[in-house]
Amino acid sequence: DQQVKQNSPSLSVQEGRISILNCDYTNSMFDYFLWYKKYPAEGPTFLISISSIKDKNEDGRFTVFLNKSAKHLSLLIVRYQPGDSAVYFCAASGSGGSNYKLTFGKGTLLTVNP
Amino acid sequence: NAGVTQTPKFRILKIGQSMTLQCTQDMNHNYMYWYRQDPGMGLKLIYYSVGAGITDKGEVPNGYNVSRSTTEDFPLRLELAAPSQTSVYFCASSPIVAQPQHFGDGTRLSIL
Numbered sequence: 046d047q048q049v050k051q052n053s054p055s056l057s058v059q060e061g062r063i064s065i066l067n068c069d070y071t072n073s074m075f076d077y078f079l080w081y082k083k084y085p086a087e088g089p090t091f092l093i094s095i096s097s098i099k100d101k102n103e104d105g106r107f108t109v110f111l112n113k114s115a116k117h118l119s120l121l122i123v124r125y126q127p128g129d130s131a132v133y134f135c136a137a138s139g140s141g142g143s144n145y146k147l148t149f150g151k152g153t154l155l156t157v158n159p
Numbered sequence: 160n161a162g163v164t165q166t167p168k169f170r171i172l173k174i175g176q177s178m179t180l181q182c183t184q185d186m187n188h189n190y191m192y193w194y195r196q197d198p199g200m201g202l203k204l205i206y207y208s209v210g211a212g213i214t215d216k217g218e219v220p221n222g223y224n225v226s227r228s229t230t231e232d233f234p235l236r237l238e239l240a241a242p243s244q245t246s247v248y249f250c251a252s253s254p255i256v257a258q259p260q261h262f263g264d265g266t267r268l269s270i271l
Contacts, residue, residue: 049201079259088163088249088262089202134201146192146217147260149201 048072049137051150058125060159068118068135068150075137079147080109080120083132092133093120122155130157161185165250165263172240172270180235180266182250190253191233192217192260193225195246202249208233240270 050069058064066080076097081089095102095109095118102109108121118135135150166181184191189210194202204217208227222244224236233252237244247267251260 054199081262086264088251088264091259091261094259136201146204146207147202149194149203151199151201 047150048075049135049148049150051135051153053153054151055154055156057156057158060125060127060157062125063121063123064125064155066120066122066133066135066153066155068120070116070118070137072137072139072148073116074139075148077138078109078111078118079136079138080107081134081136081149083134083152089134125157127157127159130155163250163252163261163263165248165266167266168264169267170269172237172268174240174242174270176240176270177236177238178240180237180248180250180268182233182235182263183231184233184250184252184261185231186252186254186261187230188252188254188261189230190255190260191227192251192253193223193233193235194249194251195219195244196249196265197246205235205248237268242270244268245270 079094080092082092083089093104093107093109095111106123110119132152134152136147163184192207193205196202203219206225208214214225247265249265251262253260
């Protein structure tokens with residue numbers, strides 16, 4: 046029962062281009078969403094987040110979009126750089142009560158080609 | 160600026176052995192978490208703690224125990240290691256609810 050799904054295990058993009066990573070969720074109690082980036086042999090590093098009261102959040106080259114009716118989250122990365130090659134995880138949680146635990150997707154391996 | 164520190168980085172155990180994975184954070188965060196990541200999978204929550212003296216089970220707690228005697232430390236104990244516990248273990252912390260969690264670099268554990 047996967048509550049957070051990343052249907053693309055891998056994605057390849059050219060340096061300098063843009064691309065979108067997608068994530069779907071099933072639990073309607075989720076109201077806080079995050080993207081993490083992970084390099085091999087390191088822990089996940091927080092990238093950007095969005096709460097359910099917003100539909101867009103932008104931070105530098107990264108923009109996260111939230112479509113609550115479709116239960117869909119996406120991450121837009123512009124001007125790809127070689128250092129962007131990593132596994133990107135989508136995660137979700139509720140707030141309040143005991144719903145502050147993160148539920149992760151399986152990740153998308155992003156490869157940036159020169 | 161250490162953040163979340165996990166030790167050891169690697170360990171090989173024999174079936175039935177026990178060990179403790181250490182996790183400490185220097186950010187004075189109340190919330191701490193243990194996750195495991197199996198190959199090709201997302202992270203799954205094992206245990207979490209909302210403050211010293213308070214712990215609770217996550218999604219996959221069987222075979223593990225935790226304690227939280229101080230704000231800084233949140234060790235994870237494996238009592239009788241089984242091959243199914245071969246995984247990469249990540250510890251994380253956050254200041255409050257609905258704030259990003261900060262992760263350590265993980266402990267890669269193999270049980271043979």
